[in-house]
Amino acid sequence: MVKGLTLDRIAITKGGVPLVALDRHIAPGQVLTVMGPSGVGKSTLLSVVTGTLPNAFACTGRVLLDGRDITRLPPHDRRVGILFQDDLLFPHLSVGANLMFGLAPGGDRAARRARVAQALEEVDLAGFADRDPATLSGGQKARVALMRMLLADPCTLLLDEAFGRLDTVLRAQVREMVFARARARALPVLMVTHDAADAEAAGGDVVTLGN
Template identity: 65%
Template structure:
């Protein structure tokens, strides 16, 4: 089985007009950075990989993840995680309940809570289970969003300008955390960014579109 994410002759059109064409392989643990001007189709490419293309867009080609063809699978069966610029935490749930939302099924209620407590310890947020997300700093919210996504046990990670809303020092810290976690878990990563320094920091190939 070939590990990693393969985009096999992927072509996306908008109302019949070609928008994005890509044919590449992202090995496990490597980051592919996608750069290009606004409207070039960067976020649309990520939507195609998650199975959430908007009306008016069509896609041809195949998406293969760890040897599994996920092209026609519904979003929830693809095992593809995504992080956005906004953390998108649920404001009506505590930090622990937010993490529980991402947790894969299985285990007793106590076992699931123990996994969440360990996950909070792993990202330096011990004791935050009952915290209100509104009271977290930007960096803390980013770490919770990352761990919620990782608890869903994805096989690939997509980053849609995920660090652009953070101040420079915090951006570097969270970016290093995300890349380290992705390498540790052997996740292929596709990152959309406007920042050349961010693409350089990823250490992988850079693909310019548009």
């Protein structure tokens, strides 16, 4: 079995017009950065991996995750984690309930709560479980969003301009934290960005689209 995320001859078209083509393997703990101007189809590429490709597009090729062909699986069965530019914490749930939502089912209430508390501690947010996500700072929200995703135990992590809303200082911090967590869990990371500093910090291969 090949560990990692494989984009096997992926080719996306819109109305018959070729948009994006990619054929790469991302090993566990590695980061592949996809760059290019907006509108070039970077986010569309990610939606092929998450399984949320809009109807207007067509795609050929296969997506393999740890050797498993996930091309035809519904989004919730793929174990593909994704972070967007916005934190997208569910506004109707507390910070703790957001994390519970992410935490894979199983275990009794006490054990689950302990897992959530531990996750919050891991990103220096101990005691934040009952807080309203809307009262958190941008950096705190980003950390909660990351932990929520990781608690779902994904096999890969996608980053869709994930640091785009943060100011420069915060951006570097959050970026370091995300990459460190992904490396610690040996997750293959596919990052879409238009910021060269993101690509540099990632340190992996860079693919530039639209040229």
